[in-house]
Amino acid sequence: MIKVAIVTVSDSTVAGTREDLSGPALEQRVAELGWTLKQRALVPDDRTLIAKTIVNLCDCDVILTTGGTGLGPRDVTPEAVKLIAEREVPGFGEMMRTEGLKSTIFAPLSRGGAVTRASTLIVMLPGSPRGAVDSLNAICSLIPHAVELLQGRTEHKEKLGGSS
Numbered sequence: 001m002i003k004v005a006i007v008t009v010s011d012s013t014v015a016g017t018r019e020d021l022s023g024p025a026l027e028q029r030v031a032e033l034g035w036t037l038k039q040r041a042l043v044p045d046d047r048t049l050i051a052k053t054i055v056n057l058c059d060c061d062v063i064l065t066t067g068g069t070g071l072g073p074r075d076v077t078p079e080a081v082k083l084i085a086e087r088e089v090p091g092f093g094e095m096m097r098t099e100g101l102k103s104t105i106f107a108p109l110s111r112g113g114a115v116t117r118a119s120t121l122i123v124m125l126p127g128s129p130r131g132a133v134d135s136l137n138a139i140c141s142l143i144p145h146a147v148e149l150l151q152g153r154t155e156h157k158e159k160l161g162g163s164s
Contacts, residue, residue, distance in 0.1 A: 001034075005057040006023050006037065006041070007041045009050055014042055026066060026133065026136065029136055033140055035062075038060050041057065045067070045075065045076055054081065058118060060120060061119070065125060066125045069110050070109060071109055112125050119150040
């Protein structure tokens with residue numbers, strides 16, 4: 001069972017001027033995938049707070065962040081995650097942007113992607129509900145195998161037409 005935490009990054013949601021729609025949309029998708037939601041968090045667009053929140057959730061297998069991946073001056077999620085990341089997983093961001101192009105020309109402007117910290121996979125998703133869920137859908141079939149590898153289960157298995 002994959003244990004997941006969801007972190008919504010949004011100044012306006014923290015301030016109470018905007019409803020968090022992406023976090024609940026991801027929560028629903030996580031349930032549909034049969035994964036277990038362990039925790040939800042809401043933080044402003046602040047590098048230090050984002051990084052601290054993620055570190056505190058690293059007892060989960062996967063942390064999904066939503067928001068702060070664009071080009072706006074307050075979009076700092078990738079920078080915050082880089083502060084605590086050990087390794088990048090560049091293929092996840094590539095897959096998310098490629099899939100996103102099917103529905104919006106703006107997909108390449110997302111700086112979302114994935115990194116690891118110890119045995120936790122951290123995935124940075126866009127802030128819109130559709131963008132977050134579509135991006136997760138683009139990579140969700142790879143996440144169980146990524147979690148297995150991060151937990152040291154590295155035996156070669158044929159999955160999705162490839163091997164580890």
